[in-house]
Amino acid sequence: MEAINNLISGGGVEDVLFNVFAALTLLCGVLVIANPFSRSPVTSAMFLVLTIISMSGLFVLLHAFFLAAVQILVYAGAVMVLFLFVIMLLDLKEEARRNIKFFWLIGGLVSVGSIFAIFIKSLTHNYFEEFASSSKLPSPKLEGDTVALGKLLFTQYTLPFEIVSVLLLVAMVGVILLSKKKLE
Amino acid sequence: MHIGLQHYLAVSMLLFCLGLLGVILRRNLLVIYMSLELMLNAANLALVSFSRFNNKLDGQVLVFFIITVAAAEVAVGLALIVALYRKRQSAHVEDLTSMKL
Numbered sequence: 435m436e437a438i439n440n441l442i443s444g445g446g447v448e449d450v451l452f453n454v455f456a457a458l459t460l461l462c463g464v465l466v467i468a469n470p471f472s473r474s475p476v477t478s479a480m481f482l483v484l485t486i487i488s489m490s491g492l493f494v495l496l497h498a499f500f501l502a503a504v505q506i507l508v509y510a511g512a513v514m515v516l517f518l519f520v521i522m523l524l525d526l527k528e529e530a531r532r533n534i535k536f537f538w539l540i541g542g543l544v545s546v547g548s549i550f551a552i553f554i555k556s557l558t559h560n561y562f563e564e565f566a567s568s569s570k571l572p573s574p575k576l577e578g579d580t581v582a583l584g585k586l587l588f589t590q591y592t593l594p595f596e597i598v599s600v601l602l603l604v605a606m607v608g609v610i611l612l613s614k615k616k617l618e
Numbered sequence: 619m620h621i622g623l624q625h626y627l628a629v630s631m632l633l634f635c636l637g638l639l640g641v642i643l644r645r646n647l648l649v650i651y652m653s654l655e656l657m658l659n660a661a662n663l664a665l666v667s668f669s670r671f672n673n674k675l676d677g678q679v680l681v682f683f684i685i686t687v688a689a690a691e692v693a694v695g696l697a698l699i700v701a702l703y704r705k706r707q708s709a710h711v712e713d714l715t716s717m718k719l
Binding site: 448449452456459460463464466467468475478479482485486489492493495496497498500501504505508509512513516517520521523524526538539541542545546549550553554557576578582583586587591594598601602604605606608609612613 | 620621624625626627628629631632633634635636637638639640642643644646648649651652653655656659662663666667669670673674675676678679681682683685686687688689690691692693694696697698699700701703709
């Protein structure tokens with residue numbers, strides 16, 4: 435932990451690592467939704483795994499060590515195995531490339547473009563610049579290690595924690611009921 | 619150039635737009651689901667960077683809950699897709715246009 439801290443807070447290395455991980459995340463994200471070489475969902479799932487792993491690299495750069503581990507364990511481990519299981523269960527044939535209707539393409543691009551414009555507008559807002567310069571952001575002291583996160587989770591956030599456990603139980607019962615052959 | 623909050627937020631924003639584009643333009647149910655995961659991850663990245671640069675741990679706790687809820691959501695959604703595929707033999711949104719099974 436100390437070694438990682440020294441390594442990633444060593445000025446230039448952090449910037450380089452950020453650029454590498456951000457580029458990898460975005461590149462694999464593009465390949466998830468539009469892969470020019472393959473239309474099969476399996477390749478999409480594999481690139482989603484790569485996206486998640488490089489994103490957990492970004493989490494490490496943000497000193498959220500516990501979340502980086504959880505991201506890899508839960509997302510790249512459990513969720514993606516579930517995805518691949520279902521893909522293999524469904525036995526999807528390589529489906530013919532269907533043309534996207536022109537109307538849909540225009541609609542999609544307009545909606546994504548408008549939300550993109552909103553994001554750009556809010557990112558370049560004056561308030562944001564003031565916030566960034568006033569609160570001495572270059573030297574954040576926060577450490578997202580397991581001890582601190584666990585303390586917060588079991589004191590201030592006990593009720594949401596319990597509710598989430600009930601939610602997981604409900605999801606499990608629901609999945610078992612849904613995947614039975616006949617609903618009685 | 620020092621890496622600040624805005625750089626992380628820009629990555630998160632681009633990833634969210636990618637996910638939205640995938641949800642709108644792709645026609646395969648499973649790929650739509652993966653794009654949803656992409657959007658959730660973009661939100662997680664924004665929350666973690668806000669938490670880091672505000673010196674508050676609450677954002678990371680929220681991300682923890684989001685990951686849990688996303689896992690539950692994926693399990694239920696994939697069970698629905700499998701049940702739908704058994705009835706219709708297709709996981710393509712254009713073939714799933716009527717409400718009645």
